[in-house]
Amino acid sequence: MGTPLTTHHILTVLVENKPGVLTRVAGLFARRGFNIFSLAVAPTEDDRFSRITVVVDVESAPLEQIIKQLDKLINVVKIDELAPGEAVERELLLATVAAGPDVRGQVIELVGVFEGRILSVGWDQVTVVLEGHPDKLDDFEELLDNYGIVSLQRTGRVALPKLDRRTAIPPPDPSSPSRRP
Numbered sequence: 001m002g003t004p005l006t007t008h009h010i011l012t013v014l015v016e017n018k019p020g021v022l023t024r025v026a027g028l029f030a031r032r033g034f035n036i037f038s039l040a041v042a043p044t045e046d047d048r049f050s051r052i053t054v055v056v057d058v059e060s061a062p063l064e065q066i067i068k069q070l071d072k073l074i075n076v077v078k079i080d081e082l083a084p085g086e087a088v089e090r091e092l093l094l095a096t097v098a099a100g101p102d103v104r105g106q107v108i109e110l111v112g113v114f115e116g117r118i119l120s121v122g123w124d125q126v127t128v129v130l131e132g133h134p135d136k137l138d139d140f141e142e143l144l145d146n147y148g149i150v151s152l153q154r155t156g157r158v159a160l161p162k163l164d165r166r167t168a169i170p171p172p173d174p175s176s177p178s179r180r181p
Contacts, residue, residue, distance in 0.1 A: 008037055009063050010087055010159045013052040013070060014078040017043055021075045025052055028069055035059075038091075038156035049077060053158045082159050092129065092155040093137045094119070098148035099126040107147055114140045125150055 015021045022041055029036050035057035044051050056066055063081065070079050099107040100123075107126055111118060116130035130140050134157055141152065 008055050008084075009058050010082040010084065010089070010157065011054045011056060011066070011070070012080045012082060012159060013054065013076060014044070014080075015050050015052060015073075016075040016077060017048055017050045018075055021050070021073075022052065024073055024075070025054075025070065028073065029054075029056075029066075032065075032069060034066055040156040040158050042158075053156070055157050080161070082161055086162055087159040088162055089133055089157050089159040090131060091134045091137050091157050092131050093141065093152070094127065094129050094154075095141070095144055095152040096120075096125050096127045096150040097144050098124065098150055100124040103147060107144075110140075110143055116140070 013025065015025065026036070026039070028034075036054055037057050038055035039052070041050055041052045043049070056063070067079055067081070070076055097107055104121075104126060107128075108118060111128050111130070114130055114132075114136065116128050118126060119129050120127040128144075130137060132140075137154065141149070
């Protein structure tokens with residue numbers, strides 16, 4: 001179930017939050033025959049912009065070509081490539097699992113091990129949610145499959161660059177007055 005990360009690249013595309021932008025971006029990929037593995041879009045902290053996170057199969061086209069084509073679109077403001085090791089990636093999984101009274105405890109325990117939550121319980125089914133790195137969700141989904149997945153939905157990846165931890169905090173300014181309790 002796991003996807004080899006080496007054949008995928010994560011692009012975050014900052015776009016103007018205007019009607020039709022997502023259609024133009026997705027259309028570009030379709031016209032060029034680029035395979036989109038995952039796509040997620042939502043407004044950013046600034047209502048004027050949305051961020052589109054695209055996980056692209058780089059075997060279907062060279063990454064440089066994808067970026068050049070995206071950069072030509074009018075509403076595209078900024079494009080960043082996030083290497084898998086340099087990004088914080090998350091995805092959301094919702095699943096309804098067959099879980100009659102005889103196995104429900106096992107399913108609940110599995111959800112707990114993966115730090116998920118139970119959202120709804122029926123007589124013979126349970127709906128669960130899990131957030132995490134896509135690899136974690138792949139592992140969880142594989143184990144849930146043993147119980148019988150009734151329905152499943154995943155959001156697609158969202159990602160941001162990891163923060164730089166190497167920047168040191170500047171030493172205190174010797175000319176400033178010291179504080180004493």
